Amino acid sequence: MPIKVPDSLPAKEVLAAENIFVMDESVAYHQDIRPLRIAILNLMPEKETTETQLLRLIGNTPLQVEAVLIHPRTHTSKNTSADHLESFYKTFDDIKDDMYDGMIITGAPVEQLDFEEVNYWDELKEIMDWTVDNVTSTFHICWGAQAGLYHHFGVAKHPLREKIFGVFPHGISKPNVPLLRGFDEMFYVPQSRHTEVRREDIEKIPGVDIWSESEEAGVYIAASEDGKQIFVTGHSEYDPQTLKWEYDRDQAKGLRIDVPKNYYPNNDPSKLPVSTWRAHANLLFSNWLNYYVYQTTPYELGKASQFSLR
Ligand SMILES: CC(=O)SCCNC(=O)CCNC(=O)[C@H](O)C(C)(C)COP(=O)(O)OP(=O)(O)OC[C@H]1O[C@@H](n2cnc3c(N)ncnc32)[C@H](O)[C@@H]1OP(=O)(O)O
Numbered sequence: 001m002p003i004k005v006p007d008s009l010p011a012k013e014v015l016a017a018e019n020i021f022v023m024d025e026s027v028a029y030h031q032d033i034r035p036l037r038i039a040i041l042n043l044m045p046e047k048e049t050t051e052t053q054l055l056r057l058i059g060n061t062p063l064q065v066e067a068v069l070i071h072p073r074t075h076t077s078k079n080t081s082a083d084h085l086e087s088f089y090k091t092f093d094d095i096k097d098d099m100y101d102g103m104i105i106t107g108a109p110v111e112q113l114d115f116e117e118v119n120y121w122d123e124l125k126e127i128m129d130w131t132v133d134n135v136t137s138t139f140h141i142c143w144g145a146q147a148g149l150y151h152h153f154g155v156a157k158h159p160l161r162e163k164i165f166g167v168f169p170h171g172i173s174k175p176n177v178p179l180l181r182g183f184d185e186m187f188y189v190p191q192s193r194h195t196e197v198r199r200e201d202i203e204k205i206p207g208v209d210i211w212s213e214s215e216e217a218g219v220y221i222a223a224s225e226d227g228k229q230i231f232v233t234g235h236s237e238y239d240p241q242t243l244k245w246e247y248d249r250d251q252a253k254g255l256r257i258d259v260p261k262n263y264y265p266n267n268d269p270s271k272l273p274v275s276t277w278r279a280h281a282n283l284l285f286s287n288w289l290n291y292y293v294y295q296t297t298p299y300e301l302g303k304a305s306q307f308s309l310r
Pocket residue numbers: 043044045046075076077078079080106107108109110111113117118119120141142143144192193194246249
């Protein structure tokens with residue numbers, strides 16, 4: 001939450017220069033509060049696991065969050081029961097006349113297909129177009145980030161020679177960005193991908209910046225300058241055991257897979273992994289919810305916001 005101070009207090013400028021969120025009394029006086037409406041487009045195969053991971057993170061805030069789960073109507077899920085989808089999910093058709101404060105578009109294990117080969121691609125394109133006018137900020141994860149960068153900005157994804165698999169050190173590429181407030185200069189994030197988006201491709205796109213990268217794992221966070229579209233290539237939401245589960249799965253299938261990097265104590269897969277990214281994940285999602293959703297979204301959705309971050 002912001003620090004509320006008198007408009008003319010000298011400390012205000014010092015803190016603002018340090019990227020600390022300070023709010024004028026005049027702005028604070030006018031701020032109204034209501035629950036935030038967040039839509040989660042869950043494209044992951046095991047939807048219950050991903051729901052739990054994401055709700056855990058967006059629940060870690062003093063703000064009330066009303067989450068609505070969405071699945072693609074044009075895809076029949078193999079790994080999540082129809083019963084679960086029927087009970088807890090809506091489709092785009094059910095929500096397209098509404099407006100949302102935030103939306104999360106998850107990853108999906110389809111990254112080795114061309115986008116156009118994904119059977120719900122047309123529906124996803126329609127949803128991504130809709131977010132531009134109907135959602136205050138959209139947070140895209142992993143394949144969802146690749147899909148968003150490709151659809152909105154024509155950024156290609158490229159196959160990697162080796163899967164990027166493990167927990168990698170990441171750093172800040174653009175200082176004083178509200179999404180990165182309070183981040184350590186170096187922080188760890190799980191990555192688990194066969195494909196990548198490249199810095200040089202993103203640098204060519206006017207209005208899109210790279211906010212965080214990893215020497216080994218490449219671009220981590222890219223975003224439109226106004227933060228309306230945020231693209232995150234890693235899986236900060238993963239549970240401590242998720243990479244182990246993926247590793248054991250691939251080993252059991254006889255696939256060639258390296259031990260996930262920087263994950264097991266002494267890189268020994270017989271030992272239990274320890275998470276080193278939970279604090280980062282919580283800060284990333286609470287910064288997004290606070291600065292790009294709550295502080296930016298209009299009190300009456302559809303009307304212009306009174307406030308702006310910058
Ligand atoms: C790059 C990223 O975004 S990483 C995020 C993705 N990570 C994960 O999904 C990790 C967990 N997933 C898994 O471990 C595996 O996908 C499993 C174990 C659940 C299933 O693996 P498999 O049996 O080998 O693959 P399966 O045939 O079920 O296909 C996986 C998914 O891709 C989907 N898929 C495959 N081809 C297509 C296609 N052309 N269009 C759309 N979806 C497709 C399948 O339908 C399935 O998703 P669903 O359960 O939502 O229907």
